Amino acid sequence: MKNIKKILCFLLFVLIIPLTGCDFSNGGKHKLNIKDLNNIILNIDEICESNQTYGLYREGDEITFEIKFFSGLSATLLVDGTVYRPTAVEAWEPEYIKYTMPDHDVNVVSLINGYDGENIVPTGQFKLTIIDEHDYIYDKPEQQYFTPFTEIKLHSYPIMDADLCMYVDGELYSKQTSIETDEGYIWEYSFIMPIGETILEFSTDPFSPHTYYSFADIFNWVSLLNKSTLKAIEIEDGYIGVDPNNPNNAPIIRYSEKIEDINYNLQVLENEPLVKMHNYEPVDGGWYRKVKYITFEGQEYILKISNGKVLWNNFSSYEYFRFDRTPCNIPDIITER
Numbered sequence: 001m002k003n004i005k006k007i008l009c010f011l012l013f014v015l016i017i018p019l020t021g022c023d024f025s026n027g028g029k030h031k032l033n034i035k036d037l038n039n040i041i042l043n044i045d046e047i048c049e050s051n052q053t054y055g056l057y058r059e060g061d062e063i064t065f066e067i068k069f070f071s072g073l074s075a076t077l078l079v080d081g082t083v084y085r086p087t088a089v090e091a092w093e094p095e096y097i098k099y100t101m102p103d104h105d106v107n108v109v110s111l112i113n114g115y116d117g118e119n120i121v122p123t124g125q126f127k128l129t130i131i132d133e134h135d136y137i138y139d140k141p142e143q144q145y146f147t148p149f150t151e152i153k154l155h156s157y158p159i160m161d162a163d164l165c166m167y168v169d170g171e172l173y174s175k176q177t178s179i180e181t182d183e184g185y186i187w188e189y190s191f192i193m194p195i196g197e198t199i200l201e202f203s204t205d206p207f208s209p210h211t212y213y214s215f216a217d218i219f220n221w222v223s224l225l226n227k228s229t230l231k232a233i234e235i236e237d238g239y240i241g242v243d244p245n246n247p248n249n250a251p252i253i254r255y256s257e258k259i260e261d262i263n264y265n266l267q268v269l270e271n272e273p274l275v276k277m278h279n280y281e282p283v284d285g286g287w288y289r290k291v292k293y294i295t296f297e298g299q300e301y302i303l304k305i306s307n308g309k310v311l312w313n314n315f316s317s318y319e320y321f322r323f324d325r326t327p328c329n330i331p332d333i334i335t336e337r
Helices: 002-020 220-224 259-271
Strands: 030-035 041-044 053-057 062-067 075-079 082-084 095-100 106-112 126-131 151-156 165-168 171-174 177-181 184-192 198-203 230-239 252-256 274-276 287-295 300-306 309-313 318-323
Touching: 030 041, 062 075, 075 095, 165 184, 171 184, 220 300, 230 259
Parallel strands: 030 106, 126 198
Antiparallel strands: 030 053, 041 062, 062 095, 075 082, 075 106, 151 184, 165 171, 165 198, 177 184, 230 252, 230 287, 274 318, 287 300, 300 309, 309 318
16 A cells, blocks of 8 residues: 555656746756768857757847858858858968857757758748848848748938838838837848849848839829820920020020820820939039920929930939830920930
8 A cells, every 4th residue: 555655646746847847857957969971060159069959048038150161152050940140350371150049959950951861951031131231220130031021120310301211122122110119219121032042132122122113103294194194295405514594505405395295295105214323423524404394284294314325313312213114205296306
């Protein structure tokens, strides 16, 4: 009878352990299971035991991996299915990867160009490149590779008198969303990682040099013009940087209400693709064309062309766009050519 009681007490003790959440085998700590057939791990917190079950860490402990430098090769660690890339200190010097221990044992595999020493490992992750030349985004992620459909949130502080646009692979994705925090308002951007490598670019420039634009994309008033609203076209041609008081430099002005000219100019506004000129510096001389679109209600809309480039100006900044088609059609009065 005493033996039966001892057995029952022992079984009860065994059953209580998982219910209490206590792990008497490792004191609530967790292990790193290392597979380093490539021999790229130099140290783990200054103690290295390659290809072994190593270390006992509590949840939240920070672990530092010292990685051998490889020129022309990608040396990474696959930790619990996520690829981590080292932070280089100096060429030919060791690199480092920092990792925060979760609440379970972790498998760590060293990779060189995706090879673990035996096989090519399919990570299922893709590279996300963030271009932010002026460092508007203050919480860029340290990792560069993400699993598809992962939601990524980024933040910046508000910018005076400007929008901060987020472009995805050269196309405008979104502008900022203002959210309130205890410290004040910040701007937030949300992005879902697609299947494939992706480039995020942040800029106060509302136009991307990698995108085709129509005139209506650039000038809001273009959508107001059609055969029913556009009465006349006026063209002024002249030279840049010349003495305006010299009669020989006087601009040439043409005017037309003919249906052929109306239709032609509407087709130009609708069909001609434009591309933003990146880092374009206008020259001092050359020629210009000012196009005036006059409606039946007396409204006038002005389009300026300088040396073949369309000028956009919002009073605080300006951009130039080139006609992308060769040959291209530019605004004109075709009945007087």
